[in-house]
Structures are given as C-alpha cells and as structure tokens.
Amino acid sequence: MSVFCFSLKDIDLAEVGDFGIHVKMLAAPINPSDINMIQGTYPILPDLPAVGGNEGVGQVVKTGRSVTSLKTGDLVIPADAGLGTWRTEAVFAEETLLKMPPDIPLVCAATLSVNPCTAYRMLSDFEILKPGDSVIQNAANSGVGQAVIQIAAAKGIKTINVVRDRPNVLELMHRLKSLGADHVITEDMLRKLETKDLFKKIPKPVLALNGVGGKSATELLRHLQHKGTMVTYGGMSKQPVTVPVSALIFKDVKLCGFWMTQWKRDHSWNKEKVKDMITDLCNLIRMGQLTSPACQEVPLADYQAALEASMKPYVSAKQILLM
Amino acid sequence: MSVFCFSLKDIDLAEVGDFGIHVKMLAAPINPSDINMIQGTYPILPDLPAVGGNEGVGQVVKTGRSVTSLKTGDLVIPADAGLGTWRTEAVFAEETLLKMPPDIPLVCAATLSVNPCTAYRMLSDFEILKPGDSVIQNAANSGVGQAVIQIAAAKGIKTINVVRDRPNVLELMHRLKSLGADHVITEDMLRKLETKDLFKKIPKPVLALNGVGGKSATELLRHLQHKGTMVTYGGMSKQPVTVPVSALIFKDVKLCGFWMTQWKRDHSWNKEKVKDMITDLCNLIRMGQLTSPACQEVPLADYQAALEASMKPYVSAKQILLM
Incomplete structure (x- = not known):
C-alpha cells in the first residue's frame, strides 16, 4: 500500500546561475488534476519527494545573466504542467x-494556464464556429465550463450548459447566465421533452464538450448535429463514454479528447501560438469578458484545510493558496 | 405490428425515353444491410412496395437518345444505395x-460497390498509412474485413485480424492468411498475453476498423497507438462502443464512423474521385490481389432460401442471386 504524506517543508533553493530565474510565488490554485497527480491516478507521475501544484502566478526576483525574455519584477505563470507551484x-x-502582463488581476493570472486555455483551445481547434452557432457542454459549472461560457459569449457563440441538479440549482443557473450562458439546464431536463423546444430557438450544436463521461456524455451526443464533434476533456463521473454505433456511422459524429498538458508539449516549438492564446485571453480579462471562477483565498499555512475543501463534492469555490 | 411481405412479382418496365437506360440485371448479392433495410432498421427506408437489393451488376440493353456515358452491352453497377438490384x-x-470494365468477373463486379469500396476508403481517408504501418480490425472475416486484408496487403500495410472463436477457426485463420492477413487472432487471444509479443514484431496500429461494437471495439482501442483513429462501420454485436475517458484525453485516440452510402452522396459531384476508386479496385482484381468473398450462387427463383441462408450466424458464404 502506498501512503501519500503531504507536508510543508523548508527546502534549499537552487542557484540562479547563468540561466535560472528566481521566482517568488504569489498565488496558486488547487485543481482536481493536482489531487489526481498526488493520488497517482494522473498520467504525469513526478519523482518523489515532489512539490504539488501545476498552476499559479509568481514574480521574478532575480534572473541569471543569460536570461533574455524575463526581468526582475515580471509576473510569470507556468508554461507546462509539473512545475510545482x-x-x-x-x-x-x-x-x-x-x-504575464502586469495589469491582470492575480487570481485571474493564477488560474489562467489550465482551464481558460483548455476552453479556448476546445472552442478553436475542433470545429469552425461562426457567431450564432451553438455548443453544448456538461460540467458547465466547472472551471473549464465557466471559461467556455465566457469565451463563447465573447465570440457570439450560443452555449447550452448542462449542470447536475442540486439544492441551489436556480441560483447556479442565474450565475452562469450572468456569465453569458444562453441556456442552463439540468441533466434531467436535457432528457425530457423541453429540449425539443430549445432547438426551435437555436441551431443544434456542432460541438459538444464533455467533462463528465457516462450517461451525461451519451446525452450530449444525442443532441449533437450531424457530423458534429464531441471533445472529452474530463471524466468526473468516472464512467466511460458510451457511443451508439448508429451515431458514428449514420450521424457521422466524431469523438476526440483534449489535454492541455499534451497540447503545450506538442506546441512548445511554437511560442507564438502560445503567446497569441495568452494575449487573447488577457484581452478578454481586461474587457471584463473573462473572470476567474469563484475563489476561496487561503494562506499557504492552511494548505491542509484547503486540500480537504477542494475534494468536497459540489464545491463551487476554487481554493487558491496565497504565499 | 408491421409485417414485411417479400415476394417475386412481375412489374411493368418504365419507358427508356430520352434519358433512361434499360438494364438486364445479371447478379446481385444479399448483404446484411439489405436485410436491415427490409426490417426497417436501416436509415434508408424506401417507399413500399419496393425492390430489395443495393449491390449488383447488370448489362445495358438499350439507352435513351440523350445518354452519353453508357452504351448497349456495357456492364454497370449502382452508383448509390437504394437502386433495388x-x-x-x-x-x-x-x-x-x-x-464497369468488361474483364472483371461477374461476382467481383456484383460485390464491388459496398464492401471493397468501404475497405478502400477506410484505408485511405482517416490516417496516412505507409508501408510497414499496421491496422487492426475485428469482423475480419466479413466482406469488408476480407477486402481490408487484401487492399492493405497490396499496399504493404500489415493487418492484425480479429475473428470470433468458432469450430473451424484454424481453417478460417488459414484462409485469411492466404488472402494476405499478417496476423489472425481470436477475441480471446487478443485479451491475453500473447499480443504483447505480437507488438514486438510489428508497430502498434495507427488505425482500427470496427464492424462489431461492444467489448470487441473496446479491445481494439486498447491496442491502438497514441493519437490513432478507430473507424466504426458496423455494429454486428448490437452493442454500443464504450471508450475509456483516459483513452480520449491522455492517449488522444479519435473515433469516427464511415458509411459508404453517405460518402457516395457527399461525393456525387466528384465523379473523378469515384472513378479513381473503381479503377484502383479493378486493377487489384486483375492482378489477383482482390478477390470476392466466398459466394453461394442461387437462382433468383430460390430467393427465399437465399434470404434465410444469409441470416444464419457464422455464414461464411455470401448469397448471390443470379437473374
């Protein structure tokens, strides 16, 4: 049996040397994938002992003599997963x-490199979406889901947002609509007749974004347009995706997956493409069209409570460690 | 309750007029999809009464005055499904x-427009396959499966062919190998250790062709290479395709479907592309690299027996009606 020990420790700082960059971390969120990585169920397994955390924002304190792209005082975020933030x-x-540009709010910067980037790429790389087209997604209240709503709204793309039923569902629906969601429905509502009326108002979605798997994913597929694509980026239900053969053959739907970490690795040679994405997202933030999800700021010393809070079901606030 | 009555009838022949072509049918196979169409479970539902059969070969008896592409004596096959052959x-x-060129054996011509065309397109349109690459398929003994084996072998592409266990499985393996199959294994063998050794000899497949669905499809996915594609063209098990979320996200596999009827409709404007495919397939037939599946020739009058024979499980011989 493996036991994961998690503790706050003092470790020696590496030398800056010619090429290093000494960074003071400012804020770092706790994401579900960070927990999976600690549990050993994520495909990236760092050598132990390791520092947790894959997202965050820091400020450059000192740079090595050969460093050209960054200077003291710059804000920085990780370019890849596994940095230990x-x-x-x-x-x-x-x-x-x-x-990162200096005028981006800290919490937005700390939570930019995974969820908003995932939402941005999924809305850009799989289907050519025109204003007025529609996208359907489950897990609409997740970090990715909220970013999808906002980025799509900024592009004039309609979103149909599926959430799990819960005690405060009307409040949640209201909140997602205030972010720009066109339609917010529960999984039960999606199964029922009312959706027929829905598709009289907006076109059937050409793109489905699946962060859940299981029946929820099958339900998204059922509403997808002919020749549409479903992109899977998460499996919160821990159930596989089940696809009727007829949807593949006769409806000609396509299924694929998206993993931001892999995308960044595949595009590490193409820094311009990465920069363009960050610039676009920062512009949306400045225009008030992209906000960070609800966050609970917690001092680093209280990390145990923050880790526990991040693992509770139906958590709407993301835990952010402040250093 | 709907009852399907099937009978041999004399019906009036339409006028040839300026644009018609009077064709004497020579041979037409009974395919599983023909049966599905009669049962009403196929997405094409002709108005009743209707003439069955979607494939076949005929000879032109007379052409209308404005017909330019065909003349008396030419052999012809259907360009689309639903012709009633x-x-x-x-x-x-x-x-x-x-x-059709006149030197193609009748049975090959009669069985060309669905299965070999499906195999040809699936090997051409989804992944760029180089000689030495490998493809894995289930239903390897089906009409499509046998065509995949032969077309792949002609291109130097290795095939891993999965068949259901059955009494004469060794004989079947031998027959598929004689067609050019590199490896023939049962579903049970695929689940067991021996396949680890298999992938020491040949690269992991970049393309999986699924005519079965259910567990068989999930098993194909398990052996697919990173970023590979599974194309579903049939669902003989009547089970949906179940995809682990991790295969989509972390292995980056893609799933799509193929339906020859839809392809022909999508490409009806592109006659050159259709002709190129027929020419390529006819060249393979001439070189002995593409043969028709084992056929049982039956006079049209015995259609009832042929229909019944075509619906038996583990049927290795395709029923061909001779007119």
Whole structure:
C-alpha cells in the first residue's frame, strides 16, 4: 500500500546561475488534476519527494545573466504542467515560464494556464464556429465550463450548459447566465421533452464538450448535429463514454479528447501560438469578458484545510493558496 | 405490428425515353444491410412496395437518345444505395449507374460497390498509412474485413485480424492468411498475453476498423497507438462502443464512423474521385490481389432460401442471386 504524506517543508533553493530565474510565488490554485497527480491516478507521475501544484502566478526576483525574455519584477505563470507551484519561492528554467502582463488581476493570472486555455483551445481547434452557432457542454459549472461560457459569449457563440441538479440549482443557473450562458439546464431536463423546444430557438450544436463521461456524455451526443464533434476533456463521473454505433456511422459524429498538458508539449516549438492564446485571453480579462471562477483565498499555512475543501463534492469555490 | 411481405412479382418496365437506360440485371448479392433495410432498421427506408437489393451488376440493353456515358452491352453497377438490384431488368437513370470494365468477373463486379469500396476508403481517408504501418480490425472475416486484408496487403500495410472463436477457426485463420492477413487472432487471444509479443514484431496500429461494437471495439482501442483513429462501420454485436475517458484525453485516440452510402452522396459531384476508386479496385482484381468473398450462387427463383441462408450466424458464404 502506498501512503501519500503531504507536508510543508523548508527546502534549499537552487542557484540562479547563468540561466535560472528566481521566482517568488504569489498565488496558486488547487485543481482536481493536482489531487489526481498526488493520488497517482494522473498520467504525469513526478519523482518523489515532489512539490504539488501545476498552476499559479509568481514574480521574478532575480534572473541569471543569460536570461533574455524575463526581468526582475515580471509576473510569470507556468508554461507546462509539473512545475510545482505550491511553494513560496523557487528557481525555474527560462523555458518553463510564460510572462504575464502586469495589469491582470492575480487570481485571474493564477488560474489562467489550465482551464481558460483548455476552453479556448476546445472552442478553436475542433470545429469552425461562426457567431450564432451553438455548443453544448456538461460540467458547465466547472472551471473549464465557466471559461467556455465566457469565451463563447465573447465570440457570439450560443452555449447550452448542462449542470447536475442540486439544492441551489436556480441560483447556479442565474450565475452562469450572468456569465453569458444562453441556456442552463439540468441533466434531467436535457432528457425530457423541453429540449425539443430549445432547438426551435437555436441551431443544434456542432460541438459538444464533455467533462463528465457516462450517461451525461451519451446525452450530449444525442443532441449533437450531424457530423458534429464531441471533445472529452474530463471524466468526473468516472464512467466511460458510451457511443451508439448508429451515431458514428449514420450521424457521422466524431469523438476526440483534449489535454492541455499534451497540447503545450506538442506546441512548445511554437511560442507564438502560445503567446497569441495568452494575449487573447488577457484581452478578454481586461474587457471584463473573462473572470476567474469563484475563489476561496487561503494562506499557504492552511494548505491542509484547503486540500480537504477542494475534494468536497459540489464545491463551487476554487481554493487558491496565497504565499 | 408491421409485417414485411417479400415476394417475386412481375412489374411493368418504365419507358427508356430520352434519358433512361434499360438494364438486364445479371447478379446481385444479399448483404446484411439489405436485410436491415427490409426490417426497417436501416436509415434508408424506401417507399413500399419496393425492390430489395443495393449491390449488383447488370448489362445495358438499350439507352435513351440523350445518354452519353453508357452504351448497349456495357456492364454497370449502382452508383448509390437504394437502386433495388434484386430484379431481372429495370430502366434506371444515367446518374444512378457506374460503368464497369468488361474483364472483371461477374461476382467481383456484383460485390464491388459496398464492401471493397468501404475497405478502400477506410484505408485511405482517416490516417496516412505507409508501408510497414499496421491496422487492426475485428469482423475480419466479413466482406469488408476480407477486402481490408487484401487492399492493405497490396499496399504493404500489415493487418492484425480479429475473428470470433468458432469450430473451424484454424481453417478460417488459414484462409485469411492466404488472402494476405499478417496476423489472425481470436477475441480471446487478443485479451491475453500473447499480443504483447505480437507488438514486438510489428508497430502498434495507427488505425482500427470496427464492424462489431461492444467489448470487441473496446479491445481494439486498447491496442491502438497514441493519437490513432478507430473507424466504426458496423455494429454486428448490437452493442454500443464504450471508450475509456483516459483513452480520449491522455492517449488522444479519435473515433469516427464511415458509411459508404453517405460518402457516395457527399461525393456525387466528384465523379473523378469515384472513378479513381473503381479503377484502383479493378486493377487489384486483375492482378489477383482482390478477390470476392466466398459466394453461394442461387437462382433468383430460390430467393427465399437465399434470404434465410444469409441470416444464419457464422455464414461464411455470401448469397448471390443470379437473374
């Protein structure tokens, strides 16, 4: 049996040398994938002992003499997963960091590199979406889901947002609509007749975004347009995706997956494409069209409580560690 | 309750007029999809009464004055599904027929327009396959499966062929290998250890072809290479395709479907592309690299026995009606 011990420790800081960048971390969220990585159920398994956390924002304290892209005072976010952001300071290699503009709110910067990037890519890379087209998604209240709603709304793309039924569902629906969601429905509502009326108002979705799997994913497929695509980026239900053969053959739907970590690795040679994405997202943030999800800010010392809170079901607030 | 009555009838022949083509049918197979169409479970539902059969070969008896692409004596096959080939003669429109070279054996011509075309397109349109690459397929003994084996072998592409266990399985393995199959294994063998050794000899498949669905499809996915594609063209098990979420996200596999009828409709404007495919397939037939599946030739009058024989499980011989 493996036991994961999690504790706050003082470790030696590496030398900055010629190529290193000394960064003071400012804020870092706790994402579900961070927990999976600690549990050992994520495809990236760092050598132990390891520092947790894959997202966050820091400020450059000092740079090595050969560093050209960053200077003291710059805000930075991780360029890839596995950096270990839950710490007060560290020395990182230049290529592991992306520069953030100074006017982006800290919490937005700390939560930009996974969820909004995932939403941005899924809305860009799988179907050519025109204003007026529609997208259907489950897990609409997740970090990715909220980013999808906002980025789609900014592009004039209609969203049909599926959420699990819960005690405060009307409040949730109201909140997602205030972000720009066109329609918010529960999984039960999606199964019932009312959706027939829905598709009189807006076109059937050409793109479905699946963060849940199981029956929820099958239900998205059922409403997808002929020749549409379903992109799976998560499996919160821990159930596989079940696809009727007729949907593949006669409806000609396509299924694929998206993993931001892989995308970043596949595009590490193409820094312009990465920068363009960050620039676009920062512009949306400045225009008030992309906000961070509801966050609970927690001092690093209280990390145990934050970890526990992040694992509770129906958590609407993301835990953010402040260093 | 709907009852399907099937009988042999004399019906009036349409006028040839300026644009019609009077065709004497020579041979037409009974395919599983023909049966599905009669049962009403196929997405094409002709108005009743209707003539069955979607494949076959005929000979032009007479052409209308304005017909330019065909002349008396030409061999023809259907350009699309739904033509109704189980008859002795008919008057068809010019655009519903494709010309066949005169040197192609009748049974090959009669069985060319669905299965070999499906195999050809699935090997061409989804992944760029180089000689030495490998493809995995289930239903390897089906009409499509046998065509996949032969077309792949002609291109130097390795095939891993999965068949259901059955009394004469060794004989079947031998027969498929004689067609050019590199590896023939039962579903049970695929689940067990021996396949680890298999992938020491040949690369993991970049393309999986699924005519079965259910567990068999999930098993194909398990052996697919990173970023590979599974194309579903049939669902003989009547079970949906179940995809682990991790295969989509972390292995980045893609799933799509293929339906020859839809492809032909999507490409009806592109006659050159259709002709190129027929020419390529006819060249393979001439070189002995593509043979028709084992056939049982039956006079049209014995259609009832042929229909019954075609619906028996583990049928290895395709029923061909001779007019």
